Amino acid sequence: MRKRLFAVALLALTFPPAAFARGTFNPADEFTLNKWVPIHIGPLDLSITKAVVYLWIGAALTILLGIVLMRSRLALPPSRRQTIGEALYEVAQTQVAEQGLPSKAIGRWFPYVASLMLFIWVVNMLGFIPLPLSGQTYHGVPVWGIYAATSSINVTLALALLTFVFTHYEGVRWNGPVRYFKSWIPEVPRVLVGPIAVLE
Template identity: 35%
Template sequence: MSTRRKVAIGFGIYIAVTIAIIAAVGWKGPKAKGYTPQTEFKLHTWVNLGIFSINKAVLYLFIAAILTCATMIYVARRMKQRPNRVQTAVEFVFQGLQNNVVGANMDRRMAAKWFPFIATLALFIFYSNLIGYIPLPTSTETFNVFGLHIPAFSLYAATANLSIPLVLAIVVFVSYTSEGIRAKGPIGYLKGLIPAGVHGPMAGFIFVLEVLSNVMRLISLSVRLFANILAGHLIILFMAGALAVILGVAALGWITLPFGVALFAFEVGLVAALQAFIFATLTAIYLGGAVSHDH
């Protein structure tokens, strides 16, 4: 069977099932009361420890950290002269981080010092993003199986919560600012914020702008990651049925399902790695820029 034929048959089945569902249950249905998609991302305290209360996000943090450390240490302890596929993949990531992310933005000594930080950031964010696409029974919704209320399987990501990217961004901000002050001294670092060749009253204005832009980095770094992952999860959620529930149109769930699958693949295949890479690269650029003298 040719590919064209397979696509035509698949599309035909899709249209036929859509029509059948609309014919069976109609276009209009009861609208769900009180369902809001963002509820999926609400954190409920599971174990009350005051400020250190354990909730879903903490669980995801731990899963991400354990997976990151376990897989990396497992591979690191079994490094072979002739690598298998997994080792090749890890080596590719390691060398990419070492040469293109860290090495490209700072000198050798500084790269050796900051590599563990930046590599951990990239890997930790990547794993956090990735496990966010594995459905786990962590939803506030439950379903009834022989009288047992089992939490519904849902997608959640630690990085889809602002607190986590924000604290990582704060660590990055503190790191590059302290590195810059160490390299140039407090006054030198602040002076270094003004681009070379700017004098007079303009310098003061530019200085204020530069300080503001440095603070904005906190927001841009954290919100970029948070918003990307949150939006990805929300759109998968919408396409996988939330739209049908909110509008009360059962057929819509079937219609949007292929888009949900496609977006899921897109998020897992590209966005998860890309956002981790961007976060790590920007960190390296900020660190390199803080100590460079030509700024």
Template identity: 30%
Template sequence: MVTETEGNGLSIHPMDQFVVRPLFSDGPIQWYTVTNVTLWLALAVLCVVALMVFGTRRRAMIPSRSQSVAELAYGMIRNMVEEVTGPEGVKYFPYIMSLFLFILFANLLGLLPFSFTTTSHVAVTVTLALIVFFSVTIIGFVRKGPGFLKMFWVDSAPLAVRPVLAVIELISYFVRPVSHSIRLAGNLMAGHAVIKVFAGFASLALLSPVAVGAVTVIYGLETLVAVVQAYVFTILTCVYLRDAVADNHH
């Protein structure tokens, strides 16, 4: 939001675009209230369904554009899962593929005019990160039992420092959801705030050409960031999953 002040200046509010608002009322937001976050999360899910279901239902030797995109994403993520987690991790490919596409579309939809970037909110990214964290932990204990805890014990280190390293490994393990979620939300929020600031200067005749050019460049960069951050979140998920399905690497 950009407003003019009494001194003919500008008051730019780049964080207003991240405010959660109810869609059908003006009252307080409850857990069941349909908000702009709900809307754009649902649209991200619909985009995933449209691409993977409707885009590939008529598979042809000469693929359509939607089929080509779906096949490209499928091949890229499957190769990533197999290379990072090994053969044992391929069985979890459908979940990782769904996670990648959901974050990708949520990021890209946030670049549309008057849209809402759901992945700029820590509440959304923390939920995704916690699902990954608990899933990996449960899979690890189901597959290895108490042997899953061996990942915290560094056998290659001197015996005297192993307990210290174990504490450090344990802390880093529980910090994973924090770094996993903040990285995604922080990058999306920062980029959109910068776009909003430069867009605010576009209303000034003197700075308008420079501001429009800056917004165009940053918008292109943010499109790249949207794709890269979806990829980074997904590959980190694969790295964490490897600890649960592969042999202990210490």
């Protein structure tokens, strides 16, 4: 039995699938976002693509995960669900919120940071699961494939812009506009304030 298995494995390695493939394969095609539902509002292209669908699935799974894990009744001997929920909460608090937020801002911004952490984790894990969303078919059957939605610059840029806006909003709200923007410029001689302000 082992000899047969070895012979089949050797035969499979001798004739790789690429030798029998028709056409050419370009890995860059995996990142092409074809428009499934074109939506154009003026100059904005809001078309539904593979990345958008993956984000919708990721958002739905994140909401479902949050409801299932965080909306359980607390018990003294904790259930598995409660234990997983508490572990996620602790990771979000100690590894993300306390490391990146001032102590006074944790109460206000922890829900955003924890939701963002959970969403990014779910979307990245979703990228490992083959789904029939590749946009390709083989004899009329959808081809199953994997796709990391966070590999799209649109996704990472949107998340970064949200955090950028919230960070500056909180800085202006807490310090006032003059004091906040003044804090960008380090203490340097007055001659260097202009160039440093541009660099900062």
